[in-house]
């Protein structure tokens with residue numbers, strides 16, 4: 001006999017686990033099915049930056065969901081931290097450093113955006129002396145800097161683990177398995193087929209990240225999500241003082257992380273489903289980092305990561321009911337912002353499953369926008 005679950009969520013990344021969380025808050029115990037381990041893909045290896053004011057189509061059509069999700073993060077963190085998993089949420093300053101006049105234009109844009117945002121965000125211009133005083137290890141010759149305060153950061157791997165621990169306490173379950181198809185009856189999915197066995201369900205959510213092409217064939221709907229490879233280097237500063245801010249320059253960001261680590265990010269390359277770390281990306285990242293902070297030559301490379309962002313043609317996530325289906329939902333395609341957007345996406349899908357309606361502000365993310 002098949003196992004049963006009211007709601008099956010395929011994919012244990014940030015998107016799937018956030019859907020499980022908001023379902024649990026509504027009293028629905030979901031089953032998350034993950035084939036390679038919770039947060040074993042991009043959700044476990046992202047930079048963990050929560051920047052709601054800037055990015056692809058921000059400001060723009062993604063702006064309102066980005067800021068809403070940012071606020072939702074802050075609201076749920078106290079509860080998630082009760083799980084005992086410290087995902088180290090922190091409000092941060094990001095300091096952009098210009099060495100040429102041509103690099104100042106993007107900083108002026110950031111300054112404008114931060115100045116127009118609410119009082120939680122601030123930005124301050126720095127001159128060469130102030131930059132040197134703030135961080136003497138930066139390359140000399142900086143002409144200007146901009147310190148932007150108000151973004152947040154977290155360990156995305158531990159954030160997803162905290163979501164899972166929290167939902168497990170609320171009755172959700174995690175099953176390790178590869179989903180290979182669905183069984184249907186008319187416009188309803190009746191069960192999710194695993195490599196061994198199947199799970200009957202009332203509803204199913206596909207939060208399969210870049211691997212959403214398989215769902216296209218199961219449901220016969222268009223889900224144009226493509227992988228965008230991203231690589232990062234994790235360096236240990238050893239005995240050197242830790243960084244207390246993030247720094248940007250020469251095409252890289254130095255993310256200050258726990259235990260005195262610096263994470264150098266991030267590349268963006270279209271390489272299909274290839275997620276192996278490459279010498280090319282390592283050289284690009286290390287080259288930029290050493291130009292920005294030569295002292296990193298004495299730091300130790302502890303990990304080189306590579307994984308795939310799920311991106312859509314319009315850089316907007318795909319959230320809602322799969323076209324032509326009564327009980328199959330999509331939560332994918334969050335691109336470079338999937339950790340930030342996860343609460344907004346999760347709440348929207350959970351609300352749609354339990355109440356049947358999607359907030360009007362989420363309409364623009366519906367999967368049917370890709371119907372020809």
Ligand SMILES: Cc1cc2nc3c(=O)[nH]c(=O)nc-3n(C[C@H](O)[C@H](O)[C@H](O)COP(=O)(O)OP(=O)(O)OC[C@H]3O[C@@H](n4cnc5c(N)ncnc54)[C@H](O)[C@@H]3O)c2cc1C
Nearest residue numbers: 011013014015035043046047049179209230337338339340
């Ligand atoms: C280098 C880098 C830096 C990033 N930095 C940031 C950042 O600073 N801030 C930010 O917000 N975002 C960032 N991102 C983007 C973010 O990581 C992604 O948008 C997000 O992790 C996507 O989450 P997801 O749950 O949709 O997909 P994933 O994390 O890919 O999860 C999908 C899961 O589905 C599982 N799955 C797929 N098919 C099946 C199946 N058939 N059966 C069972 N399981 C299945 C996969 O194994 C996978 O675990 C970054 C990404 C990269 C690569």
